[in-house]
Amino acid sequence: MTVEIVEPGLASNVQDQGRPGYYNVGIPPGGAADLNAAATANQLVGNTVDAAVIESPYMGPSLRFKTATVVAVTGGTVPVFLNKEPRPQWESFTVAVDDELTFGFLQDGARIYVAVAGGFDVPLVLGSRSTYATGGFGGFKGRMLQKGDILPLGDGEGTPGRKLPESLRPVYSRYVELRVVLGLYDYRLTEAGRTCLLESEWSMTPVADRMGFRYSGPPLEWIERVQPFGAGSDPSNIVDAGYPVGSIQVPGGVEPIILHRDAVSGGGYAMVGTVISADMNKVAQCSPGTRTKFISVTMAEALEARTADRLYRTDVTAAVTS
Amino acid sequence: MSEQNVQSPLPGVFYYRPAPDKPPFVEVGSVVTADQAVGLVEVMKQFAEVKAGFDGTITAILVEDNGIVGPGDTLMTIETGA
Incomplete structure (x- = not known):
């Protein structure tokens, strides 16, 4: 149960809802920059809101799934492709073994969130799976994702076909x-x-x-x-x-x-x-x-x-x- | 012969040169290969190379040096031999 990072995009990293409570000793709360988009992506695939997702600023990654699972993409508006076939945003869908998820050019917003059923199962550090790259801990090896990384997934069957109604989707503006x-x-x-x-x-x-x-x-x-x-x-x-x-x-x-x-x-x-x-x-x-x-x-x-x-x-x- | 667009993959600042004291990556008339860098986009304190994406000749550069670009913006046009 893993996902391979075929291309990392730019500064893609693992985030959850953050690690509040340590700012007094200099460790920031972290968490998805857009907490709502990350939480919603999780709910679409059937995770709890605090599961770990991939956050990709400005540019989507390319991901290859090593297991059949369920995926949802939220956040910045971007064309989504599974094996080069279009897929919707704000809606969960199934992926099969060896399927490849890729993205077009960002159209609106700035950060794309990818949730997978079970969440990315990186170790908890101070109660959170969020990457704090400046401190070199959390997330996947304490750093931004790189080409060839293999991310483990947690347990979860997933819920395909869940959809966020248009009326609840954020509208991004310049x-x-x-x-x-x-x-x-x-x-x-x-x-x-x-x-x-x-x-x-x-x-x-x-x-x-x-x-x-x-x-x-x-x-x-x-x-x-x-x-x-x-x-x-x-x-x-x-x-x-x-x-x-x-x-x-x-x-x-x-x-x-x-x-x-x-x-x-x-x-x-x-x-x-x-x-x-x-x-x-x-x-x-x-x-x-x-x-x-x-x-x-x-x-x-x-x-x-x-x-x-x-x-x-x-x-x-x-x-x-x- | 056909004309292809080189698009910016990212939002940020577009630079013609790899460093301020270096010559530009390309000029109109430069012959390029698909995997050749034709410019830089800076965002989040990182510099990403923009590749030509096509073999051919640069026919126009459509954005200014140090100009702000968005994802998908056409930066240059390339005339391909195919």
Whole structure:
């Protein structure tokens, strides 16, 4: 019960729903950059949501199945082929021994998720099968997948023919609005700087991965001050502090970076705001050139959005498993 | 003779040259083989070579050096002898 990586694509790696609880010792939560797409892919093939899937940014891998099983592809919109015959996305289908799964060019979104019945049975590390490549552990040998890798599968017969209704599928756009809670250090920006952060249209740069997504746009203006002991000399520096996942830092006052699920846990850049947890999956599906606006929301609104995201998951579960 | 498109497999920044101080991979009129690199796409701090995909002659380069490209964008056209 294995799957062979015929071609890895670009930075394909194994992810599950992550390993929360170790950020205080510098180990990020990780998990699929788009947790919902990974969870749904699992539910389509009959897995629990937390089974391990393959995450492929921008470019699908080529996979050869060494066992008959059930597969589902979710996430970024991409033509899917089984032995060169088209297959649907957001719908589970059977594969036979030696079948080959390949992909065309990505059309929308950024990250493709491939779930297989039983999940990818890589070892649990700190309670998760997620790859943390920077730390060299988790996933398959602690690294991105390579040509010729043979991934073991867990037990599971699979459920072919499960389908996510169109109405519950995400719509990806080249223009996104990300809700942010301002702080903790937005007081370090001038009024003009804060306005600039929220009024500007930012463009996602190609410098974006599981650790962080960098954006280009106008420079932000900071309030001049005598830097406190322990802080760097640039106005965007602070005395080191913990970085929330989703926090936005602006090194040197230019090119904001949204920290994502493999982020470093702390450092000396002022965080001007934090993308709310409900919008982190949306960030994961952005590609270079995506026009982005930051929308300021309150903590109460952020929590409401999180509840709405959980209700969405309940709806997906009901629709897929009914 | 037929014209074929070289498409970008990835979104990112397209580079004509393997390094800033190196000559471009190809120019209009260059004769290339299918497995020859004709450019680089940078994304996620990684550089991926774009292969010609066809044996032939480069007839046009359709994107700018350092320009942002999307997956499936036509980067160049190649006239093949077949």
